Amino acid sequence: MIATLSHHPGRSALALGVFYLLLATPIARDWLEASMSRHMLVQMPLLVVIGIIAARLVPGRTQDSLLIRFGGAWPCVIAALFASSYWMLPRALDAALTDPWAEVAKFLSLPFLVGFPLVLAWRRLTLIGRGFVWTNFFSMLAVLGWLYIVAPVRVCNSYLVNDQENAGWYMVIASVLLFFWWLGTLLVGGGVGPDKPDQSGPGRTFA
Numbered sequence: 469m470i471a472t473l474s475h476h477p478g479r480s481a482l483a484l485g486v487f488y489l490l491l492a493t494p495i496a497r498d499w500l501e502a503s504m505s506r507h508m509l510v511q512m513p514l515l516v517v518i519g520i521i522a523a524r525l526v527p528g529r530t531q532d533s534l535l536i537r538f539g540g541a542w543p544c545v546i547a548a549l550f551a552s553s554y555w556m557l558p559r560a561l562d563a564a565l566t567d568p569w570a571e572v573a574k575f576l577s578l579p580f581l582v583g584f585p586l587v588l589a590w591r592r593l594t595l596i597g598r599g600f601v602w603t604n605f606f607s608m609l610a611v612l613g614w615l616y617i618v619a620p621v622r623v624c625n626s627y628l629v630n631d632q633e634n635a636g637w638y639m640v641i642a643s644v645l646l647f648f649w650w651l652g653t654l655l656v657g658g659g660v661g662p663d664k665p666d667q668s669g670p671g672r673t674f675a
Contacts, residue, residue: 481525488518492575501565504627504635509642512555512578519583531588541592544585545601551581552605556612558624565626602650606643613639 490496491514500511523531538544554560555574563570590598615623616636622629 480521484518484521484525488579491515491518497571504561504624504631505638507561507564508556508635509638512574515575515578516552516583519579520587521583522579523584523587535588535592538585538588541589541597544589545593545597548582548586548589549601549604551577553608556608561624562626606647606650609639609646610643613637613643 491500491511497511500506526534535541535544555564555578560570560574564574565571586601593601613636616632616639619629619632622632624632627635
């Protein structure tokens with residue numbers, strides 16, 4: 469689907485911008501952030517996906533130029549890992565719900581410090597490098613989810629214990645499913661996976 473969007477960059481950019489603004493509306497934010505599960509597993513991933521699609525709409529040569537300016541692939545990967553790790557912390561969730569500036573920071577950092585730089589770096593990473601990114605993400609999601617499940621008290625002041633536990637289970641299940649999906653892309657030929665090139669053209673290899 470992302471590859472298809474690249475054939476109509478103008479319309480795709482407009483649609484992406486409209487969707488981004490819709491996510492930022494009070495109605496969308498109130499509904500998504502009312503539940504810890506929706507906050508962490510719907511709103512935040514959607515913001516990352518917006519950054520991914522935005523980067524995919526950038527021409528390959530411009531991507532390469534930006535990557536050079538940012539210092540190469542690994543600075544982009546490290547920035548993405550730190551930014552994504554921060555927004556999984558309970559304190560960050562509380563801040564996003566109580567501090568408008570933290571909410572703005574979330575809406576800016578997840579697309580532009582996680583999704584966008586990962587796309588820039590992806591073509592330059594080896595199979596081992598990509599595996600490091602994926603396994604780091606899976607393990608972080610699973611460990612943090614398990615901590616949310618077993619924590620005897622509320623770790624996030626804005627959500628109740630049962631909401632916290634539900635979010636933890638969803639995170640653990642998501643990490644397991646994503647791991648097997650990723651493993652399947654390594655073992656089964658064909659299709660576009662995280663370690664298979666996209667046939668849509670240069671600069672379009674992040675899936």
